[in-house]
Amino acid sequence: MSVAGVGEFGLIDRVTARLTYGSTVLLGPGDDAAVVAAPDARVVATTDVLVEGRHFRRDWSGAHDIGRRAAAANLADVVAMGADPTALLVALCVPTDVATDWVEELADGLGTEAAGVGASVVGGDMSASPTLTIAVTALGDLGGRAPVTRAGARPGDLVALAGRTGYAAAGFTVLSRGFRTPRLLVEAYRRPEVPYPAGPQAAGLGATAMIDVSDGLLADLGHVAKASGVAVDLTRDAFEVPPQMRDAAQALGVDPYAWLLAGGDDHALAATFPPATELPPGWRPIGRVAAGSGVTVDGRPFEGPAGWDHFR
Amino acid sequence: MSVAGVGEFGLIDRVTARLTYGSTVLLGPGDDAAVVAAPDARVVATTDVLVEGRHFRRDWSGAHDIGRRAAAANLADVVAMGADPTALLVALCVPTDVATDWVEELADGLGTEAAGVGASVVGGDMSASPTLTIAVTALGDLGGRAPVTRAGARPGDLVALAGRTGYAAAGFTVLSRGFRTPRLLVEAYRRPEVPYPAGPQAAGLGATAMIDVSDGLLADLGHVAKASGVAVDLTRDAFEVPPQMRDAAQALGVDPYAWLLAGGDDHALAATFPPATELPPGWRPIGRVAAGSGVTVDGRPFEGPAGWDHFR
Structure with a gap:
Protein backbone atom coordinates (compact mmCIF):
# COMPACT_ATOMS: atom_id res chain seq x y z
CA MET A 1 0.00 0.00 0.00
CA LEU A 142 20.24 21.08 30.56
CA GLY A 143 19.52 19.70 34.04
CA GLY A 144 20.99 22.77 35.72
CA ARG A 145 24.23 22.70 33.72
CA ALA A 146 25.51 25.65 31.72
CA PRO A 147 25.27 24.99 27.96
CA VAL A 148 28.66 24.09 26.49
CA THR A 149 29.07 26.28 23.42
CA ARG A 150 31.81 26.38 20.78
CA ALA A 151 33.18 29.62 22.17
CA GLY A 152 34.84 28.76 25.49
CA ALA A 153 38.11 26.99 24.54
CA ARG A 154 41.23 28.58 26.11
CA PRO A 155 44.93 28.21 25.28
CA GLY A 156 46.35 25.26 27.22
CA ASP A 157 43.06 23.31 27.24
CA LEU A 158 43.05 19.63 26.37
CA VAL A 159 41.26 18.62 23.18
CA ALA A 160 39.46 15.32 23.56
CA LEU A 161 37.27 13.06 21.49
CA ALA A 162 34.41 10.71 22.37
CA GLY A 163 33.32 8.25 19.74
CA ARG A 164 34.61 7.33 16.32
CA THR A 165 35.62 9.40 13.32
CA GLY A 166 36.23 8.36 9.74
CA TYR A 167 34.07 5.24 9.80
CA ALA A 168 31.00 6.82 8.19
CA ALA A 169 33.13 8.63 5.60
CA ALA A 170 34.91 5.38 4.76
CA GLY A 171 31.56 3.61 4.47
CA PHE A 172 30.28 6.38 2.21
CA THR A 173 33.34 6.05 -0.03
CA VAL A 174 32.93 2.26 -0.14
CA LEU A 175 29.27 2.59 -1.18
CA SER A 176 30.11 5.36 -3.69
CA ARG A 177 32.54 3.02 -5.43
CA GLY A 178 29.84 0.36 -5.74
CA PHE A 179 30.97 -1.95 -2.91
CA ARG A 180 28.92 -3.19 0.04
CA THR A 181 31.77 -4.26 2.34
CA PRO A 182 33.63 -4.01 4.71
CA ARG A 183 30.43 -4.29 6.66
CA LEU A 184 31.83 -2.42 9.67
CA LEU A 185 32.33 0.71 7.60
CA VAL A 186 29.12 0.49 5.60
CA GLU A 187 27.10 -0.04 8.77
CA ALA A 188 28.83 2.93 10.38
CA TYR A 189 27.69 5.08 7.47
CA ARG A 190 24.16 3.71 7.67
CA ARG A 191 23.74 4.10 11.41
CA PRO A 192 26.13 6.21 13.46
CA GLU A 193 27.01 5.08 16.97
CA VAL A 194 26.78 8.33 18.85
CA PRO A 195 28.43 8.50 22.30
CA TYR A 196 25.38 10.25 23.76
CA PRO A 197 26.20 10.04 27.50
CA ALA A 198 29.59 11.67 26.85
CA GLY A 199 27.91 15.03 26.14
CA PRO A 200 26.26 15.69 29.50
CA GLN A 201 29.29 13.98 31.12
CA ALA A 202 31.66 16.50 29.52
CA ALA A 203 29.46 19.38 30.67
CA GLY A 204 29.64 17.99 34.20
CA LEU A 205 33.44 17.77 33.94
CA GLY A 206 33.66 21.46 33.07
CA ALA A 207 34.26 21.19 29.31
CA THR A 208 35.06 24.66 28.00
CA ALA A 209 33.77 23.99 24.46
CA MET A 210 32.09 21.11 22.67
CA ILE A 211 30.87 20.26 19.18
CA ASP A 212 29.17 17.41 17.36
CA VAL A 213 31.54 16.14 14.65
CA SER A 214 29.33 16.15 11.56
CA ASP A 215 31.43 18.05 9.01
CA GLY A 216 34.69 16.29 9.93
CA LEU A 217 37.02 16.79 12.87
CA LEU A 218 39.24 19.43 11.23
CA ALA A 219 36.28 21.47 9.98
CA ASP A 220 34.35 21.20 13.23
CA LEU A 221 37.34 21.99 15.45
CA GLY A 222 37.86 24.88 13.02
CA HIS A 223 34.42 26.13 14.09
CA VAL A 224 35.48 25.83 17.75
CA ALA A 225 38.80 27.60 17.08
CA LYS A 226 37.04 30.44 15.27
CA ALA A 227 34.27 30.85 17.87
CA SER A 228 36.76 30.70 20.76
CA GLY A 229 39.48 32.82 19.11
CA VAL A 230 42.12 30.15 19.59
CA ALA A 231 44.19 27.60 17.65
CA VAL A 232 43.83 23.84 17.90
CA ASP A 233 46.72 21.43 17.32
CA LEU A 234 45.91 17.73 16.92
CA THR A 235 48.30 14.85 17.53
CA ARG A 236 48.34 12.49 14.58
CA ASP A 237 49.47 9.57 16.73
CA ALA A 238 46.31 9.90 18.81
CA PHE A 239 44.45 8.39 15.86
CA GLU A 240 44.79 4.71 15.18
CA VAL A 241 43.72 3.37 11.84
CA PRO A 242 41.58 0.30 12.46
CA PRO A 243 42.45 -2.75 10.30
CA GLN A 244 39.26 -2.72 8.17
CA MET A 245 39.76 0.97 7.45
CA ARG A 246 43.41 0.44 6.55
CA ASP A 247 42.47 -2.36 4.16
CA ALA A 248 39.66 -0.38 2.55
CA ALA A 249 41.90 2.69 2.23
CA GLN A 250 44.57 0.62 0.48
CA ALA A 251 42.05 -1.03 -1.84
CA LEU A 252 40.46 2.31 -2.74
CA GLY A 253 43.66 4.37 -2.84
CA VAL A 254 42.62 6.75 -0.06
CA ASP A 255 44.71 8.16 2.82
CA PRO A 256 42.88 6.79 5.88
CA TYR A 257 43.79 9.95 7.81
CA ALA A 258 41.62 11.90 5.39
CA TRP A 259 38.73 9.79 6.67
CA LEU A 260 39.78 10.02 10.32
CA LEU A 261 40.49 13.75 10.36
CA ALA A 262 38.17 15.11 7.70
CA GLY A 263 35.29 12.64 7.44
CA GLY A 264 31.95 13.63 8.95
CA ASP A 265 28.71 11.92 9.91
CA ASP A 266 29.92 9.62 12.70
CA HIS A 267 28.61 12.20 15.18
CA ALA A 268 31.52 11.84 17.55
CA LEU A 269 31.82 14.59 20.16
CA ALA A 270 34.90 16.80 20.34
CA ALA A 271 35.45 18.94 23.42
CA THR A 272 38.04 21.06 25.16
CA PHE A 273 38.75 20.70 28.87
CA PRO A 274 40.83 22.62 31.43
CA PRO A 275 44.40 21.20 31.33
CA ALA A 276 44.19 19.37 34.67
CA THR A 277 40.96 17.54 33.83
CA GLU A 278 41.14 13.79 34.39
CA LEU A 279 39.33 12.35 31.39
CA PRO A 280 36.97 9.48 32.17
CA PRO A 281 36.78 6.36 29.97
CA GLY A 282 35.13 7.21 26.68
CA TRP A 283 37.02 10.47 26.27
CA ARG A 284 40.57 10.37 24.88
CA PRO A 285 43.01 13.23 24.40
CA ILE A 286 43.74 14.13 20.77
CA GLY A 287 45.43 17.52 21.01
CA ARG A 288 45.84 20.91 22.66
CA VAL A 289 44.38 24.39 22.42
CA ALA A 290 46.93 27.17 21.80
CA ALA A 291 46.91 30.89 21.19
CA GLY A 292 46.39 31.78 17.54
CA SER A 293 43.89 30.57 14.98
CA GLY A 294 43.11 27.59 12.80
CA VAL A 295 43.58 23.85 13.17
CA THR A 296 46.88 22.03 12.66
CA VAL A 297 48.07 18.43 12.93
CA ASP A 298 51.44 18.00 14.69
CA GLY A 299 51.95 21.75 14.22
CA ARG A 300 51.38 21.79 10.46
CA PRO A 301 48.33 22.31 8.25
CA PHE A 302 46.84 18.97 7.29
CA GLU A 303 47.66 18.41 3.64
CA GLY A 304 45.29 15.58 2.97
CA PRO A 305 45.25 13.95 -0.43
CA ALA A 306 42.12 13.38 -2.50
CA GLY A 307 39.93 12.57 0.48
CA TRP A 308 40.29 15.93 2.07
CA ASP A 309 38.74 18.13 -0.57
CA HIS A 310 36.05 15.58 -1.10
CA PHE A 311 34.74 16.03 2.42
CA ARG A 312 34.98 19.77 2.69
CA MET B 1 23.25 35.83 -6.93
CA LEU B 142 2.33 28.04 28.99
CA GLY B 143 2.99 30.66 31.68
CA GLY B 144 1.48 28.47 34.38
CA ARG B 145 -1.73 27.76 32.46
CA ALA B 146 -2.99 24.26 31.71
CA PRO B 147 -2.66 23.43 28.00
CA VAL B 148 -6.02 23.68 26.23
CA THR B 149 -6.39 20.47 24.23
CA ARG B 150 -9.07 19.38 21.77
CA ALA B 151 -10.49 16.92 24.27
CA GLY B 152 -12.21 18.98 26.99
CA ALA B 153 -15.45 20.23 25.37
CA ARG B 154 -18.60 19.38 27.35
CA PRO B 155 -22.29 19.39 26.37
CA GLY B 156 -23.72 22.85 27.00
CA ASP B 157 -20.44 24.66 26.34
CA LEU B 158 -20.39 27.73 24.13
CA VAL B 159 -18.53 27.42 20.83
CA ALA B 160 -16.71 30.63 19.95
CA LEU B 161 -14.47 31.93 17.21
CA ALA B 162 -11.62 34.45 17.19
CA GLY B 163 -10.45 35.69 13.83
CA ARG B 164 -11.68 35.24 10.29
CA THR B 165 -12.66 32.18 8.30
CA GLY B 166 -13.17 31.77 4.59
CA TYR B 167 -11.02 34.68 3.48
CA ALA B 168 -7.93 32.60 2.66
CA ALA B 169 -10.02 29.93 0.93
CA ALA B 170 -11.76 32.61 -1.13
CA GLY B 171 -8.39 34.14 -2.02
CA PHE B 172 -7.09 30.72 -3.02
CA THR B 173 -10.12 30.15 -5.28
CA VAL B 174 -9.69 33.60 -6.82
CA LEU B 175 -6.01 32.92 -7.59
CA SER B 176 -6.81 29.40 -8.85
CA ARG B 177 -9.20 30.88 -11.40
CA GLY B 178 -6.49 33.23 -12.65
CA PHE B 179 -7.64 36.44 -10.96
CA ARG B 180 -5.65 38.73 -8.67
CA THR B 181 -8.54 40.59 -7.03
CA PRO B 182 -10.46 41.25 -4.76
CA ARG B 183 -7.30 42.29 -3.01
CA LEU B 184 -8.76 41.72 0.47
CA LEU B 185 -9.23 38.02 -0.25
CA VAL B 186 -5.97 37.47 -2.12
CA GLU B 187 -4.01 39.18 0.65
CA ALA B 188 -5.78 37.05 3.24
CA TYR B 189 -4.60 33.94 1.40
CA ARG B 190 -1.06 35.29 1.12
CA ARG B 191 -0.72 36.38 4.72
CA PRO B 192 -3.16 35.20 7.38
CA GLU B 193 -4.11 37.58 10.19
CA VAL B 194 -3.92 35.29 13.17
CA PRO B 195 -5.64 36.46 16.39
CA TYR B 196 -2.62 35.40 18.46
CA PRO B 197 -3.51 37.04 21.81
CA ALA B 198 -6.89 35.29 21.77
CA GLY B 199 -5.22 31.91 22.45
CA PRO B 200 -3.64 32.60 25.84
CA GLN B 201 -6.67 34.78 26.62
CA ALA B 202 -9.03 31.84 26.06
CA ALA B 203 -6.88 29.63 28.27
CA GLY B 204 -7.10 32.27 31.00
CA LEU B 205 -10.91 32.37 30.61
CA GLY B 206 -11.13 28.63 31.20
CA ALA B 207 -11.66 27.43 27.61
CA THR B 208 -12.45 23.71 27.73
CA ALA B 209 -11.09 22.97 24.23
CA MET B 210 -9.36 24.96 21.50
CA ILE B 211 -8.08 24.41 17.97
CA ASP B 212 -6.31 26.35 15.23
CA VAL B 213 -8.63 26.46 12.20
CA SER B 214 -6.36 25.29 9.40
CA ASP B 215 -8.42 22.54 7.73
CA GLY B 216 -11.69 24.51 7.84
CA LEU B 217 -14.08 25.17 10.70
CA LEU B 218 -16.28 22.11 10.15
CA ALA B 219 -13.31 19.76 9.85
CA ASP B 220 -11.43 21.26 12.79
CA LEU B 221 -14.48 21.35 15.06
CA GLY B 222 -14.95 17.76 13.93
CA HIS B 223 -11.54 17.02 15.47
CA VAL B 224 -12.67 18.71 18.71
CA ALA B 225 -16.00 16.80 18.70
CA LYS B 226 -14.23 13.49 18.16
CA ALA B 227 -11.50 14.11 20.77
CA SER B 228 -14.05 15.36 23.32
CA GLY B 229 -16.74 12.76 22.57
CA VAL B 230 -19.40 15.41 21.93
CA ALA B 231 -21.41 17.01 19.12
CA VAL B 232 -21.03 20.58 17.91
CA ASP B 233 -23.90 22.57 16.38
CA LEU B 234 -23.05 25.84 14.61
CA THR B 235 -25.46 28.72 14.03
CA ARG B 236 -25.40 29.77 10.39
CA ASP B 237 -26.57 33.28 11.22
CA ALA B 238 -23.45 33.80 13.34
CA PHE B 239 -21.53 34.06 10.08
CA GLU B 240 -21.85 37.18 8.04
CA VAL B 241 -20.69 37.15 4.44
CA PRO B 242 -18.56 40.25 3.88
CA PRO B 243 -19.37 42.22 0.70
CA GLN B 244 -16.15 41.38 -1.18
CA MET B 245 -16.63 37.70 -0.45
CA ARG B 246 -20.27 37.82 -1.56
CA ASP B 247 -19.28 39.51 -4.83
CA ALA B 248 -16.45 37.06 -5.49
CA ALA B 249 -18.69 34.10 -4.67
CA GLN B 250 -21.31 35.33 -7.12
CA ALA B 251 -18.76 35.98 -9.84
CA LEU B 252 -17.16 32.55 -9.38
CA GLY B 253 -20.35 30.60 -8.74
CA VAL B 254 -19.38 29.46 -5.24
CA ASP B 255 -21.51 29.28 -2.08
CA PRO B 256 -19.74 31.72 0.28
CA TYR B 257 -20.71 29.52 3.24
CA ALA B 258 -18.50 26.81 1.81
CA TRP B 259 -15.63 29.26 2.23
CA LEU B 260 -16.74 30.44 5.68
CA LEU B 261 -17.48 27.02 7.15
CA ALA B 262 -15.11 24.74 5.25
CA GLY B 263 -12.22 26.93 4.11
CA GLY B 264 -8.92 26.61 5.96
CA ASP B 265 -5.69 28.56 6.25
CA ASP B 266 -6.95 31.75 7.92
CA HIS B 267 -5.70 30.31 11.22
CA ALA B 268 -8.65 31.54 13.23
CA LEU B 269 -9.02 30.00 16.69
CA ALA B 270 -12.10 28.03 17.64
CA ALA B 271 -12.71 27.24 21.30
CA THR B 272 -15.36 25.94 23.65
CA PHE B 273 -16.13 27.69 26.93
CA PRO B 274 -18.27 26.90 29.98
CA PRO B 275 -21.82 28.16 29.29
CA ALA B 276 -21.70 31.13 31.67
CA THR B 277 -18.43 32.52 30.24
CA GLU B 278 -18.62 36.18 29.33
CA LEU B 279 -16.73 36.38 26.05
CA PRO B 280 -14.37 39.33 25.70
CA PRO B 281 -14.11 41.37 22.48
CA GLY B 282 -12.41 39.32 19.78
CA TRP B 283 -14.31 36.13 20.62
CA ARG B 284 -17.81 35.69 19.24
CA PRO B 285 -20.28 32.87 19.85
CA ILE B 286 -20.93 30.64 16.83
CA GLY B 287 -22.65 27.60 18.32
CA ARG B 288 -23.13 25.12 21.14
CA VAL B 289 -21.69 21.81 22.28
CA ALA B 290 -24.23 19.00 22.72
CA ALA B 291 -24.22 15.32 23.58
CA GLY B 292 -23.61 13.11 20.56
CA SER B 293 -21.07 13.23 17.79
CA GLY B 294 -20.23 15.17 14.65
CA VAL B 295 -20.68 18.76 13.55
CA THR B 296 -23.96 20.22 12.30
CA VAL B 297 -25.12 23.65 11.15
CA ASP B 298 -28.53 24.71 12.52
CA GLY B 299 -29.04 21.10 13.53
CA ARG B 300 -28.40 19.60 10.09
CA PRO B 301 -25.31 18.27 8.31
CA PHE B 302 -23.78 21.00 6.17
CA GLU B 303 -24.48 20.10 2.56
CA GLY B 304 -22.01 22.40 0.93
CA PRO B 305 -21.79 22.57 -2.82
CA ALA B 306 -18.57 22.21 -4.78
CA GLY B 307 -16.49 24.14 -2.26
CA TRP B 308 -16.89 21.64 0.51
CA ASP B 309 -15.24 18.60 -1.06
CA HIS B 310 -12.56 20.76 -2.54
CA PHE B 311 -11.26 21.70 0.88
CA ARG B 312 -11.48 18.33 2.54
Missing part, protein backbone atom coordinates in the same frame (compact mmCIF):
# COMPACT_ATOMS: atom_id res chain seq x y z
CA SER A 2 1.37 3.39 -0.98
CA VAL A 3 1.28 6.61 0.99
CA ALA A 4 -1.29 7.97 -1.49
CA GLY A 5 -3.55 4.99 -0.72
CA VAL A 6 -3.91 5.66 3.01
CA GLY A 7 -3.79 9.47 2.89
CA GLU A 8 -2.21 11.92 5.29
CA PHE A 9 -4.43 11.26 8.30
CA GLY A 10 -4.32 7.49 7.79
CA LEU A 11 -0.55 7.57 7.62
CA ILE A 12 -0.28 9.76 10.71
CA ASP A 13 -2.55 7.32 12.58
CA ARG A 14 -0.40 4.38 11.53
CA VAL A 15 2.80 6.08 12.59
CA THR A 16 1.62 7.46 15.93
CA ALA A 17 0.20 4.03 16.84
CA ARG A 18 3.78 2.68 16.67
CA LEU A 19 5.39 5.32 18.84
CA THR A 20 5.99 5.09 22.57
CA TYR A 21 6.28 7.99 24.97
CA GLY A 22 8.75 8.52 27.79
CA SER A 23 8.20 10.42 31.02
CA THR A 24 9.21 13.76 29.44
CA VAL A 25 6.09 13.70 27.25
CA LEU A 26 3.24 15.53 28.97
CA LEU A 27 1.06 15.59 25.83
CA GLY A 28 1.97 13.56 22.74
CA PRO A 29 0.87 13.73 19.10
CA GLY A 30 -2.72 14.40 18.08
CA ASP A 31 -3.36 17.95 19.26
CA ASP A 32 -2.28 21.32 17.84
CA ALA A 33 1.05 20.95 19.63
CA ALA A 34 2.82 18.63 22.04
CA VAL A 35 3.79 19.52 25.60
CA VAL A 36 7.23 18.39 26.81
CA ALA A 37 8.78 18.65 30.25
CA ALA A 38 11.51 21.31 30.54
CA PRO A 39 12.46 21.00 34.22
CA ASP A 40 15.54 23.18 33.79
CA ALA A 41 13.33 26.12 32.63
CA ARG A 42 15.53 26.36 29.53
CA VAL A 43 15.09 24.23 26.45
CA VAL A 44 17.82 23.26 24.00
CA ALA A 45 16.53 23.10 20.41
CA THR A 46 18.08 22.17 17.08
CA THR A 47 16.92 21.26 13.56
CA ASP A 48 18.60 19.18 10.86
CA VAL A 49 17.14 18.27 7.49
CA LEU A 50 17.99 15.24 5.33
CA VAL A 51 17.19 15.33 1.61
CA GLU A 52 17.14 12.19 -0.50
CA GLY A 53 20.03 12.05 -2.92
CA ARG A 54 22.07 14.53 -0.88
CA HIS A 55 22.02 13.05 2.62
CA PHE A 56 20.78 9.50 2.05
CA ARG A 57 19.88 7.04 -0.65
CA ARG A 58 17.12 4.48 -0.35
CA ASP A 59 19.23 1.95 -2.29
CA TRP A 60 22.09 2.35 0.22
CA SER A 61 20.15 2.36 3.49
CA GLY A 62 16.93 0.84 4.77
CA ALA A 63 14.14 3.01 6.17
CA HIS A 64 14.90 2.00 9.77
CA ASP A 65 18.54 3.06 9.45
CA ILE A 66 17.62 6.32 7.72
CA GLY A 67 15.26 7.05 10.61
CA ARG A 68 17.94 6.26 13.15
CA ARG A 69 20.45 8.47 11.36
CA ALA A 70 17.99 11.38 11.04
CA ALA A 71 17.32 11.15 14.78
CA ALA A 72 21.00 10.70 15.64
CA ALA A 73 22.10 13.80 13.72
CA ASN A 74 19.79 15.90 15.88
CA LEU A 75 20.20 14.11 19.20
CA ALA A 76 23.98 14.49 18.83
CA ASP A 77 23.55 18.25 18.51
CA VAL A 78 21.57 18.28 21.77
CA VAL A 79 24.13 16.27 23.77
CA ALA A 80 26.92 18.42 22.26
CA MET A 81 25.44 21.32 24.27
CA GLY A 82 25.68 19.18 27.42
CA ALA A 83 21.91 18.58 27.49
CA ASP A 84 19.78 15.44 27.81
CA PRO A 85 17.50 14.92 24.78
CA THR A 86 13.79 14.92 25.59
CA ALA A 87 11.81 15.02 22.36
CA LEU A 88 11.85 14.91 18.56
CA LEU A 89 9.46 16.50 16.08
CA VAL A 90 9.54 15.24 12.51
CA ALA A 91 8.39 16.92 9.29
CA LEU A 92 8.27 14.24 6.65
CA CYS A 93 7.78 14.91 2.93
CA VAL A 94 7.21 11.78 0.85
CA PRO A 95 6.56 11.02 -2.81
CA THR A 96 3.09 9.51 -3.13
CA ASP A 97 4.42 6.20 -4.47
CA VAL A 98 6.43 5.42 -1.32
CA ALA A 99 5.07 2.39 0.54
CA THR A 100 3.45 2.98 3.92
CA ASP A 101 5.69 0.17 5.25
CA TRP A 102 8.71 2.28 4.41
CA VAL A 103 7.32 5.24 6.36
CA GLU A 104 6.42 3.01 9.31
CA GLU A 105 9.96 1.58 9.39
CA LEU A 106 11.37 5.10 9.22
CA ALA A 107 9.21 6.08 12.21
CA ASP A 108 10.38 2.98 14.08
CA GLY A 109 13.98 3.98 13.42
CA LEU A 110 13.39 7.52 14.66
CA GLY A 111 11.60 6.21 17.73
CA THR A 112 14.24 3.58 18.49
CA GLU A 113 17.13 6.04 18.32
CA ALA A 114 15.21 8.53 20.49
CA ALA A 115 14.21 5.91 23.06
CA GLY A 116 17.87 4.93 23.44
CA VAL A 117 18.51 8.31 25.07
CA GLY A 118 15.19 8.62 26.89
CA ALA A 119 13.60 10.88 24.29
CA SER A 120 10.35 10.42 22.34
CA VAL A 121 8.88 11.47 19.02
CA VAL A 122 6.17 13.88 20.21
CA GLY A 123 4.88 15.42 17.03
CA GLY A 124 5.35 16.18 13.41
CA ASP A 125 3.77 16.82 10.10
CA MET A 126 3.53 14.96 6.80
CA SER A 127 3.09 16.10 3.26
CA ALA A 128 3.35 14.65 -0.19
CA SER A 129 6.36 16.00 -2.10
CA PRO A 130 8.34 15.02 -5.19
CA THR A 131 11.45 14.93 -2.97
CA LEU A 132 11.72 12.65 0.06
CA THR A 133 12.78 14.98 2.87
CA ILE A 134 13.10 14.43 6.62
CA ALA A 135 13.36 17.51 8.83
CA VAL A 136 13.88 16.69 12.49
CA THR A 137 13.84 19.03 15.46
CA ALA A 138 15.30 17.79 18.75
CA LEU A 139 14.69 19.28 22.19
CA GLY A 140 16.75 18.77 25.32
CA ASP A 141 17.08 19.70 28.96
CA SER B 2 21.86 32.31 -6.57
CA VAL B 3 21.91 30.11 -3.50
CA ALA B 4 24.52 27.91 -5.22
CA GLY B 5 26.76 30.97 -5.62
CA VAL B 6 27.05 31.79 -1.91
CA GLY B 7 26.95 28.22 -0.58
CA GLU B 8 25.31 26.86 2.55
CA PHE B 9 27.47 28.64 5.12
CA GLY B 10 27.38 31.92 3.20
CA LEU B 11 23.62 31.77 3.01
CA ILE B 12 23.28 30.94 6.70
CA ASP B 13 25.52 33.92 7.54
CA ARG B 14 23.39 36.23 5.40
CA VAL B 15 20.17 35.05 6.97
CA THR B 16 21.29 35.06 10.60
CA ALA B 17 22.70 38.58 10.15
CA ARG B 18 19.14 39.76 9.41
CA LEU B 19 17.48 38.14 12.42
CA THR B 20 16.79 39.78 15.75
CA TYR B 21 16.45 38.01 19.06
CA GLY B 22 13.93 38.61 21.83
CA SER B 23 14.39 38.10 25.55
CA THR B 24 13.41 34.41 25.36
CA VAL B 25 16.58 33.64 23.36
CA LEU B 26 19.39 32.61 25.70
CA LEU B 27 21.62 31.35 22.86
CA GLY B 28 20.78 32.05 19.22
CA PRO B 29 21.95 30.49 15.95
CA GLY B 30 25.56 29.48 15.33
CA ASP B 31 26.16 26.67 17.80
CA ASP B 32 25.08 23.01 17.77
CA ALA B 33 21.73 24.03 19.21
CA ALA B 34 19.92 27.09 20.52
CA VAL B 35 18.88 27.63 24.12
CA VAL B 36 15.43 29.13 24.74
CA ALA B 37 13.80 30.21 27.99
CA ALA B 38 11.08 27.85 29.22
CA PRO B 39 10.06 29.56 32.49
CA ASP B 40 6.97 27.37 32.88
CA ALA B 41 9.18 24.21 32.97
CA ARG B 42 7.05 22.79 30.16
CA VAL B 43 7.56 23.58 26.50
CA VAL B 44 4.87 23.52 23.83
CA ALA B 45 6.24 22.30 20.47
CA THR B 46 4.75 21.87 17.02
CA THR B 47 5.99 21.36 13.44
CA ASP B 48 4.36 22.24 10.11
CA VAL B 49 5.90 21.80 6.69
CA LEU B 50 5.09 23.74 3.51
CA VAL B 51 5.97 22.24 0.13
CA GLU B 52 6.07 24.34 -3.02
CA GLY B 53 3.22 23.52 -5.37
CA ARG B 54 1.13 22.01 -2.56
CA HIS B 55 1.13 24.74 0.09
CA PHE B 56 2.40 27.78 -1.77
CA ARG B 57 3.36 29.02 -5.22
CA ARG B 58 6.11 31.51 -5.87
CA ASP B 59 4.06 33.10 -8.66
CA TRP B 60 1.15 33.67 -6.26
CA SER B 61 3.02 34.94 -3.19
CA GLY B 62 6.23 36.83 -2.52
CA ALA B 63 8.98 35.38 -0.33
CA HIS B 64 8.15 37.69 2.57
CA ASP B 65 4.52 36.59 2.62
CA ILE B 66 5.47 32.91 2.29
CA GLY B 67 7.77 33.36 5.29
CA ARG B 68 5.04 35.05 7.29
CA ARG B 69 2.55 32.30 6.43
CA ALA B 70 4.99 29.51 7.30
CA ALA B 71 5.60 31.15 10.67
CA ALA B 72 1.91 31.89 11.23
CA ALA B 73 0.84 28.29 10.62
CA ASN B 74 3.10 27.18 13.47
CA LEU B 75 2.63 30.11 15.84
CA ALA B 76 -1.15 29.62 15.56
CA ASP B 77 -0.74 26.02 16.74
CA VAL B 78 1.18 27.25 19.79
CA VAL B 79 -1.40 29.86 20.81
CA ALA B 80 -4.18 27.29 20.19
CA MET B 81 -2.75 25.39 23.19
CA GLY B 82 -3.03 28.58 25.27
CA ALA B 83 0.74 29.18 25.17
CA ASP B 84 2.87 32.20 24.30
CA PRO B 85 5.21 31.52 21.35
CA THR B 86 8.91 31.85 22.17
CA ALA B 87 10.95 30.51 19.24
CA LEU B 88 10.98 29.17 15.70
CA LEU B 89 13.42 26.75 14.07
CA VAL B 90 13.41 26.54 10.28
CA ALA B 91 14.61 23.76 7.99
CA LEU B 92 14.80 25.22 4.51
CA CYS B 93 15.36 23.17 1.35
CA VAL B 94 15.96 25.26 -1.76
CA PRO B 95 16.69 24.55 -5.41
CA THR B 96 20.18 25.85 -6.23
CA ASP B 97 18.88 28.39 -8.76
CA VAL B 98 16.82 30.31 -6.20
CA ALA B 99 18.14 33.83 -5.62
CA THR B 100 19.70 34.59 -2.23
CA ASP B 101 17.45 37.68 -2.14
CA TRP B 102 14.45 35.39 -2.16
CA VAL B 103 15.79 33.42 0.81
CA GLU B 104 16.63 36.62 2.70
CA GLU B 105 13.10 37.94 2.15
CA LEU B 106 11.68 34.63 3.33
CA ALA B 107 13.78 34.88 6.49
CA ASP B 108 12.59 38.45 7.01
CA GLY B 109 8.99 37.27 6.72
CA LEU B 110 9.56 34.48 9.23
CA GLY B 111 11.30 36.89 11.60
CA THR B 112 8.64 39.59 11.25
CA GLU B 113 5.75 37.24 11.99
CA ALA B 114 7.62 35.78 14.97
CA ALA B 115 8.58 39.18 16.36
CA GLY B 116 4.92 40.23 16.27
CA VAL B 117 4.24 37.74 19.05
CA GLY B 118 7.52 38.16 20.91
CA ALA B 119 9.15 35.06 19.40
CA SER B 120 12.43 34.77 17.49
CA VAL B 121 13.97 32.52 14.85
CA VAL B 122 16.63 30.77 16.94
CA GLY B 123 17.98 28.13 14.61
CA GLY B 124 17.58 26.01 11.56
CA ASP B 125 19.22 24.17 8.76
CA MET B 126 19.54 24.63 5.03
CA SER B 127 20.03 22.21 2.19
CA ALA B 128 19.84 22.23 -1.55
CA SER B 129 16.87 20.24 -2.85
CA PRO B 130 14.95 19.96 -6.11
CA THR B 131 11.78 20.87 -4.15
CA LEU B 132 11.47 24.14 -2.24
CA THR B 133 10.34 23.06 1.24
CA ILE B 134 9.96 25.01 4.47
CA ALA B 135 9.65 23.01 7.70
CA VAL B 136 9.06 25.17 10.76
CA THR B 137 9.03 24.16 14.40
CA ALA B 138 7.52 26.55 16.92
CA LEU B 139 8.04 26.50 20.68
CA GLY B 140 5.94 28.18 23.34
CA ASP B 141 5.54 28.71 27.05
